[in-house]
Amino acid sequence: MTRRALDVSGLPSYAFSHRSLMWWGTFGLIAIEGTLFALAIGTYLYLRSQSDAWPIGAPPPDLLWGTANTLVLLLSIWPNQKAKWAAEACDLVRTRRWLLVGLAFALIFLVLRCFEFASLHTRWDSNAYGSIVWTLLGLHTVHLLTDTYDTAVLGVLLFTGPMEGQRFVDVSENALYWYFVVFSWLPIYAVIYGVPRLQ
Amino acid sequence: MQHAMNPPGHAPASRLKDGPGPGSPEAAALDATWSDPPGLLGWLAAVNHKTIARRFVITTFCFFVAGGALALLMRLQLARPGSKLVGPDLYNQLFTMHGSTMMFLFAVPVMQAVAVYLLPLMLGTRSIAFPRLNAFAYWIFLFGGVMLYVVFALDAGPDVGWFSYVPLAGPDYSPGKRADFWAQMITFTELSAMLEAIVVITTVFKLRAPGMTLNRIPLFVWAMLVTAFMVLFAMPSVMLASTTLIMDRLVGTHFYNPAEGGDVVLWQHLFWFFGHPEVYLIFLPGLGFLSAIIPTFARRPIYGYTAMVLSLIATAFLAFGLWVHHMFAVNLPELGKSFFTAASMLIAIPSAVQIFCWLATLWSGKLDFKTPLLFVLGFFFILVLGGMTGIMLASVPLDLQVHDSYFVVAHLHYVLIGGAVFPLFGAFYYWYPKVTGRLMSERLGRWNFWLFFIGFNVAFFPMHLLGLKGMPRRVYTYQAGLGWDTLNLVSTIGSLIIAVSALLFVVNAVRSLRRGAPAGADPWGAGTLEWATESPPPPCNFHAIPVVHGRDPLWEAPRARAEDEQPAFTHVSGLAADTRELLATTVLDARPDLRVNFPDPTIWPLVSALAVTVLFIGSIFTPWAVVWGSIPIAIALTAWFWPDRAETSVHLSLERKP
Ligand code: HEM
Ligand SMILES: [Cu+2]
Numbered sequence: 012m013t014r015r016a017l018d019v020s021g022l023p024s025y026a027f028s029h030r031s032l033m034w035w036g037t038f039g040l041i042a043i044e045g046t047l048f049a050l051a052i053g054t055y056l057y058l059r060s061q062s063d064a065w066p067i068g069a070p071p072p073d074l075l076w077g078t079a080n081t082l083v084l085l086l087s088i089w090p091n092q093k094a095k096w097a098a099e100a101c102d103l104v105r106t107r108r109w110l111l112v113g114l115a116f117a118l119i120f121l122v123l124r125c126f127e128f129a130s131l132h133t134r135w136d137s138n139a140y141g142s143i144v145w146t147l148l149g150l151h152t153v154h155l156l157t158d159t160y161d162t163a164v165l166g167v168l169l170f171t172g173p174m175e176g177q178r179f180v181d182v183s184e185n186a187l188y189w190y191f192v193v194f195s196w197l198p199i200y201a202v203i204y205g206v207p208r209l210q
Numbered sequence: 211m212q213h214a215m216n217p218p219g220h221a222p223a224s225r226l227k228d229g230p231g232p233g234s235p236e237a238a239a240l241d242a243t244w245s246d247p248p249g250l251l252g253w254l255a256a257v258n259h260k261t262i263a264r265r266f267v268i269t270t271f272c273f274f275v276a277g278g279a280l281a282l283l284m285r286l287q288l289a290r291p292g293s294k295l296v297g298p299d300l301y302n303q304l305f306t307m308h309g310s311t312m313m314f315l316f317a318v319p320v321m322q323a324v325a326v327y328l329l330p331l332m333l334g335t336r337s338i339a340f341p342r343l344n345a346f347a348y349w350i351f352l353f354g355g356v357m358l359y360v361v362f363a364l365d366a367g368p369d370v371g372w373f374s375y376v377p378l379a380g381p382d383y384s385p386g387k388r389a390d391f392w393a394q395m396i397t398f399t400e401l402s403a404m405l406e407a408i409v410v411i412t413t414v415f416k417l418r419a420p421g422m423t424l425n426r427i428p429l430f431v432w433a434m435l436v437t438a439f440m441v442l443f444a445m446p447s448v449m450l451a452s453t454t455l456i457m458d459r460l461v462g463t464h465f466y467n468p469a470e471g472g473d474v475v476l477w478q479h480l481f482w483f484f485g486h487p488e489v490y491l492i493f494l495p496g497l498g499f500l501s502a503i504i505p506t507f508a509r510r511p512i513y514g515y516t517a518m519v520l521s522l523i524a525t526a527f528l529a530f531g532l533w534v535h536h537m538f539a540v541n542l543p544e545l546g547k548s549f550f551t552a553a554s555m556l557i558a559i560p561s562a563v564q565i566f567c568w569l570a571t572l573w574s575g576k577l578d579f580k581t582p583l584l585f586v587l588g589f590f591f592i593l594v595l596g597g598m599t600g601i602m603l604a605s606v607p608l609d610l611q612v613h614d615s616y617f618v619v620a621h622l623h624y625v626l627i628g629g630a631v632f633p634l635f636g637a638f639y640y641w642y643p644k645v646t647g648r649l650m651s652e653r654l655g656r657w658n659f660w661l662f663f664i665g666f667n668v669a670f671f672p673m674h675l676l677g678l679k680g681m682p683r684r685v686y687t688y689q690a691g692l693g694w695d696t697l698n699l700v701s702t703i704g705s706l707i708i709a710v711s712a713l714l715f716v717v718n719a720v721r722s723l724r725r726g727a728p729a730g731a732d733p734w735g736a737g738t739l740e741w742a743t744e745s746p747p748p749p750c751n752f753h754a755i756p757v758v759h760g761r762d763p764l765w766e767a768p769r770a771r772a773e774d775e776q777p778a779f780t781h782v783s784g785l786a787a788d789t790r791e792l793l794a795t796t797v798l799d800a801r802p803d804l805r806v807n808f809p810d811p812t813i814w815p816l817v818s819a820l821a822v823t824v825l826f827i828g829s830i831f832t833p834w835a836v837v838w839g840s841i842p843i844a845i846a847l848t849a850w851f852w853p854d855r856a857e858t859s860v861h862l863s864l865e866r867k868p
Contacts, residue, residue, distance in 0.1 A: 015778070015779050015780055016229050016754075016779065016780070016781055016782065016783035016784075017420060017757055017779040017781070017782050017783070017802065018782075018783055018784040019782055019783070019784045019785060019793055019802045019805060020227060020783075020784030020785070020805075021784075021866070022793075022802055022803065022804055022805045022866070023804055023805070023866050023867060023868040024804065024805050024806070024807065024861075024864055024865045024866050025804065025806070025865075025867075025868060026803070026804050026868040027868070029797065030794075030796075030803055030804060030868075031804075032339050032340070032412050032416055032794065032806060035339070035408075035411060035412040035415055035416060036339075036340060036343075036408055036412055039404075039407065039408030039411055039412070039442060040408065042442045042443070043404050043408075043442050043445070043446055044446075046442065046443050046446040046447075047446040047449065047450060050446060050447055050450050050480070050483075051450060054450070054454075054465075054476065054480070057473070057476055057479070058465075058471065058472070058473060058476065061471075061473045061476075062471050067470075067471045101867065135457075135461065135462075135463050136461065136462035136463060136464070137464075137470075138464050138470040138471045138472075139463075139464045139465060139467070139470055139471035139472040139473070140471055141463075141464075142454075142457070142458075142463035142464050142465050142472070143465070145463075146454065146457075146463070160844060164848055164851065168852075168853070173853060173855055173858040173859065173862070175853075175858055175861050175862055175865060176865050176867065177807070177861070
C-alpha cells in the first residue's frame with residue numbers, strides 16, 4: 012500500500028486571534044460570563060417591574076465615583092490595545108511596558124470601586140433592590156479582581172521568563188478579556204446609575 | 211517528562227517525528243510521550259483524555275446506580291398503601307436526591323464524559339483541548355457529587371425537590387443546611403459542565419484531522435457541539451439562581467423574599483430558563499448516539515446529513531424558548547402562555563425530521579440486529595409515547611389538569627429514559643470494544659435489553675393512569691381504596707425488573723473485560739475515525755494522524771484515492787514524537803494551521819479543585835470562606851500555569867513564528 016504523508020513540520024507553533032486555542036477558550040468564558048451578566052441585568056429589571064417604588068427605600072446611587080470609574084475603564088482600552096499590538100508584533104520590551112500600564116489602570120479602578128460601593132446608599136441586606144445592586148456590582152468586581160490578578164501573574168512571567176511565543180498569545184487574549192470586562196460594564200453602569208433615575 | 215533524549219536548543223529538524231505506523235521507534239516514543247505518569251502521584255496527575263473520561267464515565271454510572279437505588283426505595287415504599295418502610299422526612303430526601311442525582315450527577319455529565327473519550331478519536335487528534343482544564347472539571351464534579359452523598363448519609367440531605375422552589379427552599383421554610391448543600395452541589399456540577407463545554411467547542415473547532423471540514427464531522431460530534439453551546443447559555447442561569455438562593459440563606463439578601471421586594475416566581479424563571487434546555491442537553495447527545503449507531507448497523511451512510519445538522523441546531527434554539535411551559539400553573543399573562551404552547555409544539559418538527567432520516571436510513575439499509583441497535587429501536591418506541599404525552603402537556607388546559615400528578619412523572623421518565631438512557635446503553639454496547647479491546651456478550655446484552663424494555667414499560671406506563679386517577683407526585687404514601695393500589699404494585703414490580711436488568715449490564719461489562727471476544731480495530735465495520743485505530747487506542751490515539759476525504763473515512767478511503775489524479779495524502783507526518791505536540795487546523799475547512807504544544811501532566815488541577823471545594827463547602831457556613839478560600843485557589847492556579855523550565859525549553863526548540 013502506498014502511503015503519502017502530509018508533512019506539517021513547517022507550520023508555525025503559535026498564532027493569534029481565532030487561530031489560537033486560547034482565543035476559543037476565552038471566547039467560551041466570555042459567552043458564559045456575558046450570559047451571566049445579561050441574566051443579572053434581567054433579574055434587576057424583573058425585580059423592578061414587580062415593585063411599586065424603585066429604588067426601594069433609598070435615593071439613587073451617587074454618580075461621581077461610578078462615572079469616574081467608567082472613564083478610567085474606557086481610558087484603559089488604550090494601554091491594553093498597545094499591549095495587544097506589541098504582543099502580536101512579538102515585541103517583548105513594549106509588551107512588558109504596556110502590560111504594566113494596563114495593570115496600573117486596573118489597580119486605580121479597584122480602589123475607586125471601593126468608593127463606588129460606599130456611594131450606593133443601600134446594603135445587600137436592606138431589600139431586594141439592595142441585593143441586586145450589590146450583586147451586579149459585586150459580579151463585575153470579581154471579574155476585575157481575577158483579571159487583574161491574571162494580568163499581574165502574566166506580567167511577572169514576562170519579566171522572569173522563560174519567554175516563549177505562546178506568552179504573547181496569552182497577552183493578546185488577556186487584552187481581549189479585558190475588553191469584555193470594559194464593555195460589559197457599560198450596560199451595568201447604565202442599569203445601576205440610570206434606571207433608578209428614570210421616572 | 212521525556213525531555214532527557216533531546217537537550218534544549220536542538221534544531222527542530224533533529225527531533226524525533228511521528229508519521230510511521232505502529233511498531234516503529236517513533237510510535238514507541240509517541241506512546242511514552244502521551245502516557246500518564248506512573249505511580250500514585252502519576253495517577254492523580256493524569257491528564258490523558260481517555261484516562262479522565264474513563265474515570266468520568268464510571269463515576270457518573272455510579273451516580274446512576276445510586277440514584278436508581280433511591281428510586282427503588284421510593285417504589286418499595288409506594289408498593290402498597292399505608293406502607294411504613296420510610297417516613298415522610300426520608301421520602302422527601304429520597305425524591306430530591308433521586309431527581310438531583312439523575313439530572314445533575316448522571317444525565318448531563320455522562321454525555322460529556324463519553325464525549326471526552328470519543329471526540330478526539332472521532333476527529334483524528336491526540337488529545338482534547340485544554341487537557342488540564344478537563345482534569346480539573348472532572349475533579350470538581352467528583353467532589354461536588356461526593357459532598358452531596360456524604361451529607362445525605364449524615365441525614366443532612368436536601369429535601370426540597372430537584373428544582374428546589376422558593377419559598378420552600380428559602381431561609382424561612384428550610385432552616386438548617388440541607389438546601390445549602392443542594393445549592394452548592396449545583397455550582398460544582400455546573401462549573402464542571404461549563405468548563406467541559408469550552409473544552410468540547412475548542413476541540414471540535416480547532417483539532418480536527420486535516421480534511422475533516424465542518425460538513426464532514428460525525429453527527430455525534432455535531433450533537434455534542436450544539437449541546438456545548440447550549441451549556442454556555444443555559445447553565446449561567448441556574449448558577450445565578452443557586453448563588454442568589456444561598457446568599458438569601460446566608461448573608462440575608464432578599465431576592466426571593468416578597469416582604470422585602472423579592473419575588474418567588476423569579477426563581478422559577480431562572481431555574482426553568484436552564485431546566486428546560488437541560489432536558490435537551492440530555493436528549494441531543496442521545497440523538498448523536500443514534501446517528502452513530504444506526505448507519506453502522508444499517509450498513510449505509512446516514513440519510514439527510516445536512517437536515518440532521520440543521521434540526522439539531524433548530525432544536526437547540528427552540529429549547530430556549532420553552533421554559534415557561536413548566537410554569538403554566540403560575541399566574542402569567544394568557545397571551546404569553548399561548549406563545550409558549552405554540553413553541554412547545556413547534557419543537558416536534560426538528561425531532562420529526564431526525565426521526566424521518568433515521569427511519570429512511572434503516573429502511574434502505576441491511577439491518578444487523580445487534581444489541582446497540584435493539585436499544586435504538588427501544589428508543590423509537592418509547593419516545594413516540596413520551597412525545598405524545600409531551601404534546602398533551604404542552605397544552606395549557608390539560609397541563610393544569612394533570613399538574614403535579616404522576617402523569618408528569620410518567621411523561622418525564624418516558625422522555626428522559628427513552629430519549630437518553632436507551633441510546634446511552636446502546637452507546638455503551640457500541641463503544642465498549644473500542645475502550646476495552648473486547649466485545650460484550652451479545653446473549654447477556656439481549657437479556658439486558660429486553661428486561662430493561664419490559665421493566666421500563668411496566669414501571670412507568672401505569673403512572674400515566676395513576677396520574678389521570680389523581681395521584682399526586684411527591685407523596686410518601688396513600689390510602690387504600692382510591693383505586694391506586696394495583697397500579698402502584700405493578701409499577702414497583704417494573705422497577706425491580708429494571709434493577710435486575712441494570713445488574714445484568716454491570717455483570718456483562720465486568721465479565722467481558724476479561725472474557726469478551728477480542729474486538730480488533732473495527733468490530734462492527736463502522737465508518738468513522740475512532741475505528742481506524744487499535745482497540746483500546748494507544749495513549750496517543752493515532753500513531754499517524756489520518757487525513758480525511760469524506761464523511762465516513764473508513765468506508766470512503768479507497769474511492770477518494772481512485773477519484774483523485776494524484777493519490778491523496780493518507781496521513782500526517784512531522785509532529786514531534788517525544789513531546790506533546792498536536793496539529794491544529796482551520797475552523798471551517800480543516801486545513802493544517804499550527805503545531806501546538808500541550809502541557810505535561812500535573813497535580814495542580816487536582817489541588818486547585820480541592821481548594822475550590824474548600825471554598826464552596828466553607829461558604830455554606832460563613833461568607834468569610836469566600837475571602838480566605840480564594841487565596842489557596844489563587845496559589846494553586848498560579849502554580850498550575852507556572853511554566854516548567856524543562857518543558858519550556860522543549861517548546862522553544864520547536865518554536866516557529868507565525
Ligand atoms: C431507573 C429507574 C427509575 C425509577 C424506578 C424512577 C422512579 C421515580 C419515581 C417513583 C419518582 C417520583 C417520586 C415522587 O414524586 O414521589 C421519580 C422522580 C423523578 N425521577 Fe426517576 N426513576 C428512575 C430513573 C430516572 C432517570 C434515569 C432520571 C433522569 C435522567 C430520573 C429523573 C427523575 C426526576 C427529575 C424526578 C422528579 C424528582 C422530584 O420530584 O423532585 N429518574 N423517579
Ligand atoms: Cu420543558
